[in-house]
Amino acid sequence: MHGIMKPDRKIMIISTASVAGREEEAGPLGGSFDLTDTKDDSFGMKTWEKAESEMQRLALGLALSKASLTDDDVGALFAGDLLNQCVGSNYGLSGYKIPYFGLYGACSTAAEGIMLSALTCDAMPVRAAAVTSSHYCAAERQFRYPLEYGGQRTPTAQWTVTGSGAFIVSSVEEDAEKRRGTRVPVITEWLPGYVVDRGITDVNNMGAAMAPAAADTIKRYFDGGHSPEEFDMIVTGDLGHEGSDILCELLLSERIDISKVHTDCGKLIYDAAAQDKHAGGSGCGCSAVVMAGHILRNICDGVLNSILFIGTGALMSPLALNQGSSIPGIGHLLHIKGEVL
Amino acid sequence: MSYFLAFAVGGLLCAAAQILIDKTRLTPARILVAYVVIGVFLGAVGLYRPILDFAGGGAATPLTGFGYVISKGVKESVDRDGLVGALTGGLTASAGGITAALFFGLLASLVFRSKPKK
Amino acid sequence: MDNGTYKKYVETRAKKSPTLKNCLRAFLCGGAICTAAHALKSLYLCFGMPDETAGMLTSVTLIFAAVLLTGIGVFDKIAKHAGAGTLVPITGFANAVASSAIDAKTEGFVLGVGAKIFTIAGPVILYGISAGVIYGVIYYVCRML
Numbered sequence: 001m002h003g004i005m006k007p008d009r010k011i012m013i014i015s016t017a018s019v020a021g022r023e024e025e026a027g028p029l030g031g032s033f034d035l036t037d038t039k040d041d042s043f044g045m046k047t048w049e050k051a052e053s054e055m056q057r058l059a060l061g062l063a064l065s066k067a068s069l070t071d072d073d074v075g076a077l078f079a080g081d082l083l084n085q086c087v088g089s090n091y092g093l094s095g096y097k098i099p100y101f102g103l104y105g106a107c108s109t110a111a112e113g114i115m116l117s118a119l120t121c122d123a124m125p126v127r128a129a130a131v132t133s134s135h136y137c138a139a140e141r142q143f144r145y146p147l148e149y150g151g152q153r154t155p156t157a158q159w160t161v162t163g164s165g166a167f168i169v170s171s172v173e174e175d176a177e178k179r180r181g182t183r184v185p186v187i188t189e190w191l192p193g194y195v196v197d198r199g200i201t202d203v204n205n206m207g208a209a210m211a212p213a214a215a216d217t218i219k220r221y222f223d224g225g226h227s228p229e230e231f232d233m234i235v236t237g238d239l240g241h242e243g244s245d246i247l248c249e250l251l252l253s254e255r256i257d258i259s260k261v262h263t264d265c266g267k268l269i270y271d272a273a274a275q276d277k278h279a280g281g282s283g284c285g286c287s288a289v290v291m292a293g294h295i296l297r298n299i300c301d302g303v304l305n306s307i308l309f310i311g312t313g314a315l316m317s318p319l320a321l322n323q324g325s326s327i328p329g330i331g332h333l334l335h336i337k338g339e340v341l
Numbered sequence: 342m343s344y345f346l347a348f349a350v351g352g353l354l355c356a357a358a359q360i361l362i363d364k365t366r367l368t369p370a371r372i373l374v375a376y377v378v379i380g381v382f383l384g385a386v387g388l389y390r391p392i393l394d395f396a397g398g399g400a401a402t403p404l405t406g407f408g409y410v411i412s413k414g415v416k417e418s419v420d421r422d423g424l425v426g427a428l429t430g431g432l433t434a435s436a437g438g439i440t441a442a443l444f445f446g447l448l449a450s451l452v453f454r455s456k457p458k459k
Numbered sequence: 460m461d462n463g464t465y466k467k468y469v470e471t472r473a474k475k476s477p478t479l480k481n482c483l484r485a486f487l488c489g490g491a492i493c494t495a496a497h498a499l500k501s502l503y504l505c506f507g508m509p510d511e512t513a514g515m516l517t518s519v520t521l522i523f524a525a526v527l528l529t530g531i532g533v534f535d536k537i538a539k540h541a542g543a544g545t546l547v548p549i550t551g552f553a554n555a556v557a558s559s560a561i562d563a564k565t566e567g568f569v570l571g572v573g574a575k576i577f578t579i580a581g582p583v584i585l586y587g588i589s590a591g592v593i594y595g596v597i598y599y600v601c602r603m604l
Contacts, residue, residue, distance in 0.1 A: 023459060041457040047565040137457055146562035147455035148529045149579075150538025150545055150554050151369055152362070152481070155474040162457075199462035200469065202366075208469040242473065253460070276459065344494050351493025351548070352486035358543035359485035363478040369546050370579050373555070374586045376547060381590035385598070398497025401514060402521065402548045403489070404583070411587050415595040419602070427595025431588045437515040438522065438549065439584060442556045443576060445526040450560035450572045453530035 004191045004224045007122040009171040013114070013185040013336070014127070015069070016292035017062035019043075019055045021136065021162030023277075024289065027270045032293035033163070034062050041137065041162050048137035049083060053092030055164035055285075056081070056133045059292075060093060063129065063166035067175075071097040074168065075126035078113040080104050081133045081284050082160075083142060088133050098129065107134070107210075107238045108193070110288040111311020111332040114167050118187045118334075121171035133164030134283030143203070143318060156242045157204040158282035161269060165288025179341050185299045189335035191224075193217040197328035201321065206282055206314040207243020207266075213329035214239060214312050215250040218258070221308070221333055228258045232304045235295060236331070237287035237312040238266040240280035265290035287311050299338040309334045343397055350392070350399030373404055380408020385416075410434050481542050488537070488544030496521055496548070518549050525553035530561065555579035 018033045025036040035058060037043050043054040056079065064070065077096065080103030081088030089102055105112035113130025120128045139160040140147055169187070196213035214236050228234060239247055244264045251258055265287040266280035291309060298304045315328045358376065361367050367375070383389040389409040393400040400406055414434020418426030432439070460468065496517050503513035525545075528534040534554050538545045545551055556576055563575035577584075 021457070023457075049565075137455070140458075141562055146558035146575075146578075147458060148532060148535050148554070148558035148561055150529075150535045150541075150551070150558075152476070152539060152542045154476050198465045200466065205469065205473060208473070212465065246469065246472070250460075344497055347497035348490035348494045351496075352490030352544075355489025355544045355547045356482040356486040358547045359482045360478060362543055363476040363481055369551070370555075370582060372543070372546065373551065373579070373583045377583050377587035378590045381587060381594060385594040396493075398495075398500055398517070399490070399493040401500070401517070402493045402496040404547055404549065404552060407518075407549060407552070408587055408590070411591040412594055415591045416598060419595050419599050424596070424599045427592050427599060430595060431591030435584075435587070438518045438552075439580075441519040441522045442526070442553045442580065445523055445553070446556040446560040446576050447572065449526050449530040449557045450564045450568075450576075453532075453561050454564065455558075455562050456532040458535070 004189055004221060006189050007118060007187070009122050009125065010176060011118045011121045011169060011171050011187045012175060013167055013187065013296060014170045014175050014179070015063045015067035015168040016296050017059045017066060017166045018289040018292040019059045019062070019164045020289050023275065024161060024163050024269060027275060029269055029290060029294045032297065033289060034293070041135070048135055048141065049087055050091070052081060052083065052088040052133050052135035052138050055135065056088055056092030056131050057095065059133070059164040059166040060096060060129060060131050063168050067168055069127070069168065073127055074098045074129050076101065076117065076120050076128040077131065078103055078116045078128065079131040080109040080113065082106065082139050089131065093131065105330065106313035106315050107282055107284050107286060108311040108313030108330050108332050109284045110165055110291060111237065111309060111334055114169060114187070114334060115190050115192060115332055117167070117169035118190060121169050125172050127168060127170040127172055127175070129166060129168050131164065131166045132284040132288045134160050134162070134285035136160045136162045139283060143316070153278050154204045155278055156207065157278045158206055158238065158240045158266060158280055159270065159277040160283035161281045161286040161289065163285035163289035165285065165292035167292060176341050181340065183300050183302055183338050183340050185296050185336050186339045187334055188337050191217055191221050191333040193331040193333070195315065195328045195330050197326055199326045201326045203316065203321065203327070205242060206316070206327070207240045207279055208246055209314045209316070209327040210239055210312040210329035210331065211243045211246040211250060214247050214310050214331035217310060217331040217333045218251060219254050219256060222256050228256065228261055231261055231306050231308050233307040234258050234262045234310070235307060236262070236264045236310045238282040239264045239312055240266040240282060241272065242279045268294065299336065302338060304338065306337045309336060346396045347399035350396035351402055354403040354405060376404040377408040380405035381412045384409040384412030407435060407438060484540055485542045485544035488541035489547055492521070492545070492548045492550060521549050522553040525550035526557040529554050529557040552580060552583060
């Protein structure tokens with residue numbers, strides 16, 4: 001049945017937190033983040049990698065305290081980032097006494113973590129947390145050039161978001177009781193993506209590498225009997241301006257028109273006119289901070305009711321690229337609804 | 342007049358590289374490598390010396406000029422020391438530039454740290 | 460749509476870099492750096508230095524300036540607009556060396572700075588020198604004949 005999963009339990013996103021850098025603070029969603037480092041994106045740390053770890057530590061801490069939870073209240077922690085060996089998560093979350101599962105889903109990690117949290121919460125009444133991050137400076141060093149290197153970007157290149165988002169997902173009855181009468185984001189369906197590789201090798205056009213994966217997952221979802229009109233918003237993770245246009249065109253060729261309700265976290269996070277970010281934001285932090293801050297808040301406030309979130313990831317490896325391989329993409333789909341409990 | 346020629350020739354060499362960057366899949370690192378090797382080649386076949394005489398700093402400053410220095414050093418060493426000069430000439434002639442870049446680079450790493458970007 | 464068609468479709472729809480504008484900027488900036496080098500060399504020659512020393516010192520001065528601008532975080536801002544205009548002159552080489560060194564400092568001075576300083580400079584030196592060796596051997600053989 002197209003692989004769409006529906007939970008038996010009510011799976012709520014009971015708390016979120018977002019931590020971001022100064023470029024994100026200066027963008028249109030600047031006010032929606034819980035915490036920002038407007039000074040130098042270092043979060044008081046000596047290296048960019050440690051700064052990224054610190055963002056994850058802060059994000060999870062904030063998400064827990066917002067819901068008045070301690071480590072013991074959470075049964076599983078799914079986290080990952082872009083750095084080699086996922087050091088952002090491994091070091092940042094090492095102080096928490098929560099069973100930990102490290103993930104690598106590139107920029108789709110937020111969606112992947114929430115999905116695995118939902119799966120866990122469907123299996124038993126438990127709380128699970130999903131945390132992810134990316135840091136522009138750490139990602140540049142690892143994937144592109146040294147920070148001070150004088151290079152030019154092409155118009156389709158994207159900008160790695162400095163930010164971390166944490167989500168606490170719960171199927172515990174007591175959490176629902178506590179929130180009676182309030183609007184809470186509820187995960188009603190999810191559809192994991194396939195790895196889709198359409199032969200794109202241009203690291204400066206990640207949107208094009210990811211768009212076919214997102215299109216594939218969305219098409220499989222709509223083949224299951226849904227139509228784009230049922231949703232207030234179909235939001236992709238970090239396709240950026242270029243990838244978003246490609247996605248809409250790819251789906252249109254399959255006679256699925258999402259252009260009226262589609263938006264993308266990479267398009268929302270920066271001001272295309274005022275900030276020199278080319279095709280928009282990317283990275284694990286991109287969808288994480290936009291979902292945790294702006295979009296899920298809009299669901300709680302009733303501005304949005306029913307949305308599809310497709311976490312997109314470019315599973316790019318500099319080593320594989322040098323060996324002549326192309327960039328595979330992935331898109332994980334979540335259906336999130338605002339529900340008055 | 343010599344300043345104008347330096348400007349024009351140097352500018353053209355840079356503009357040519359810009360076309361290569363924008364129109365082909367060549368990364369900046371590959372462009373640098375290509376320019377040095379082209380400089381060695383042009384120096385070897387005796388074409389770079391006339392350009393250098395014509396454009397001065399316009400031909401000496403781009404990395405092709407660096408390649409020319411290598412080829413010139415190799416030629417002089419082979420003339421003086423025979424075959425072993427093929428091994429010693431290149432680095433000897435380019436030693437000043439390479440050492441300056443590496444040593445200043447090391448100093449810079451002691452003094453500065455990389456900054457976040459906009 | 461097969462992969463080949465998709466790749467072509469992506470390449471045709473992608474907004475291209477403004478080559479004309481970029482070339483003009485590269486021309487102006489590269490030209491300016493070369494003119495400055497030319498002036499510097501004339502200056503050093505005025506001091507009575509031999510031609511080769513003056514040429515070498517000119518390169519060293521440009522390298523120093525590029526390293527300094529890299530260190531204070533200005534070089535990449537200029538290069539963003541100048542493109543090949545700052546890359547192709549010896550300044551680009553110096554920036555590649557210095558930026559790698561500064562960046563790798565957090566991994567220590569031996570395996571960090573010491574190894575990474577050659578990331579971009581290494582290939583340039585390797586292939587420049589190797590081309591020189593090949594030329595030297597050919598030149599030697601030709602002279603023998």
